[in-house]
Amino acid sequence: MARYNFKTTETKWQRFWEERGCFAATEDRSRPKYYVLEMFPYPSGRIHMGHVRNYTLGDVVARYKRARGFNVLHPMGWDAFGLPAENAARDSKVHPTKWTYDNIATMRTELKSMGLSLDWAREIATCHPGYYRHQQKLFLDFLKAGLVYRGEAFVNWDPVDHTVLANEQVIDGRGWRSGAVVEKKKLSQWFLKITDAADDLAAALDTLERWPEKVRLMQENWIGRSEGARVNFRIQGRSDPIEIFTTRHDTLFGASFLAIAPNHPVALELAKTDPKLKAFAAECARGPVGEAALETAEKMGYDTGLKAIHPFVANKTVPVYVANFVLMEYGTGAIFGCPAHDQRDLDFARKYTLPVLPVILPKSADPKTFQIADEAYVGDGVAYNSDFLDGLEVDAAKSAAADRLERDGAGTREIMYRLRDWLVSRQRYWGCPIPVVHCDVCGIVPVPETDLPIVLPDDVTFDVPGNPLDRHPTWRHVACPSCQKPARRETDTFDTFVDSSWYFARYCSPRSDKPVERDAVDYWMPVDQYIGGVEHAILHLLYSRFFTRAMRHTGHLGLDEPFAGLFTQGMVCHESYRAEDGKWLYPEEIERRGDDVIQTATGRPVAVGRREVMSKSKKNVVAPSKIIGTYGADTARLFMLSDSPPDRDLDWSEAGIEGAWRYVNRLWRLIAEAEVKGPPSPQSRPASLSPAADAALRTVHKTIHWVSWDLDRFHFNKAVARLRELTNALEELKDDDGSAWVKAEGLARLVQLIGPMMPHVAEELWQVMGNTTSLAETPWPAYDPALIDEQRVTLAIQVNGKLRATLDMPVDSDRESIETEALAHPNIAPLVGGKPVRKIVVVPNRVVNVVL
């Protein structure tokens, strides 16, 4: 038997699986279904190690569940719209369509070389009209259902990418892709009403039991639900009140000012006749941009001269300021300031010498002496200085204050969200066209469904910035569907996050002439296990949860939550290297000489940076195609699963991949070169087994049990460790009673258990062992519960809590014999001597502690 040839073997089985259609999924109501999905890739050109990790994890789950009898759906596709295609078109004169489909072709080949158990017949690409026409249909349905609106608002404008961005796509005041400082522009844009679902999106997080706590928390923070009250402050000399939002209506008696946003309607009105205010507002608008500036930005205010009348105290008034720290976008754009119990208000009050009246008394404080110095008191306590609220705890005081406001018609209870509506229009070419027409007579007219899809024109150029659709000579000119007069097509396209908000549903019936077939989605959805990076914790996952609700609302789906289980994998890291001139070097450009690291080309020393996420800019990347070409897919997959728990970052190392490679070959030698056949028939099992063979057989069954346990819990690194232990145990078996039978049995089970991780070599070994069915179609092995239970255990014997000896005893030995044996142990007896034993703690099958 020759050495293992991964190249021919991997190709052989990939072809076998494909020709047999092993992974083609069909609805089969006689079996439980299991939908495994990994986040689909953006076709950037080549797959990277992050993809290899992501898809390996998903494939292990898919193959394991399939072996366990589930009807598995495991599809793949392409998140194919997006700006990089346009940048490539501009820079290299390749059309986005060609660029994208070429990349898809390359990446599909690379993915196929990994041996993933995918149903490729369901492949979709979001840039294909066969996909996006249905997205246009969904949009029209949403429009009809009132889930979409066109609104004018201050939006985030990215001056580099020449498009607007959603709030979620602005990080620290910069565009998430371009890194450019975003500008606030007032534009007319398309929005999806995600805020209508805010309450439900927040509340339903509790039902997502198989989601990481961290992700649920991030979403909760992002939605930012806060319970409070709207309060109207009447203004002396004006008919209209100023409405504020607060969560601390219990501290209303401590109010010492009102503050409104510089672009609050009242501020804008006053600014018309007050040049100083106008100048102040202009300064605020320019304001500090960027993270650091915001942090230290001083609280600034401008006294409007208006006096607001306290809602509870008719003869009390407070000044109204315009303040730079009040945001028009949140709440009502106006607040009341209670300096004693809010740090920001306190800073402001100190600056403008406004009164600071404490109205909440900490539990142990004395009302006569309690004072506010430099720090506001934001904790719990009891209301005082507060008339009818006096003596009430914070929560009770809030409730009482809200009751009074509602009774007096001065305010209402209100729940506010940080979440804003989802801005979905983008001024870009390479996206799904928004199917509406602008008519001077009829206004905004939806495109009739019979006209779908609205297809992107091919003849576009990218030599000037901006949206090519806007300057296309003919595409945008169209007759109004309603009045037939000349009108203009919408030239904005959808945010690509719209594309990825329903692809998981499309996979259920990928070629349907409707967006989804109810039969198919009702069978397959929800996704049982979704796997991807944490970086999508908010954007993609929140949008998808909303979209699913919207699709239910419009009758396309019958459920609210698309992903029943979510797993977020860690990233793949590597050291980075820098030459003396500061330029980054690829790992293959360096070599190690003893403890030194040098640049191969120059022989000069290299600065080794810390391990961080692989990125092209730092060149600390390893190409999957190279690794698969050198070691094969199984080795790459095994390495991805070994050592690091999948939710943590993984350090890529040459030594690690070598270790995985050695294991593949070791398995091969152990089975193929030794010509072991198996599994042997149960009838051929020898009547007597040597103690070693018996122990090994027990290890086999325990391993089946624990590997299954680990795979169910995503503990892949532990499963690998257990399989290596089994390998060691079987390898050590000598030629005594029954060991040949146990070895054949054990190795066959080992091959089955490792199948989901290293499917090619496992299939090959399974065949070499004489099996005629493929492993992909073989059920998961079962263990014999009788062989799982230990018969003897090693007890730890402690004296005063310190380990002094161990004791081998039958399982469930009685307390008395354990105590007797322990005290008689040669290591223990001298330590106890004649001293009186205070007590003996016996934990069954674990430990004996002799306390002196």
Place this chain on the structure above:
RNA sequence: GCCCCGGUGGCGGAACUGGCAGACGCGGCAGACUCAAAAUCUGUUGGUGGCAACAUCGUGGGGGUUCGAGUCCCUCCCGGGGCACCA
């Protein structure tokens, strides 16, 4: 500043509900095979002391609960992530 999650040998990491810390792998050391190397195999590998059996220290620091703490409680330090004029 607030909210999460981490901190265990030279390294990645094990340790189910408090019960033999360091499974498994990487790396190291010694040896076998070899003209030699690679590959492979065998042994060994937390620190300190000892020829040894063994002793002793040891899970970021300090304190506590317990017969017994990597695990529970308090407190501090360090690393990573999220949020941040959100009223």
